[in-house]
Amino acid sequence: MLYGSIVTFLGWTLYGLVSPRFELKNKHG
DSSP states (O other), X not given: OHHHHHHHHHHHHHHHXXXXXXXXXXXXX
């Protein structure tokens, strides 16, 4: 249970960091 929540937290953190970059690239593109 604890391991699953840690993985989920890391996943959301990476998504939060990466998605704005893709959005900026799509807007400029």
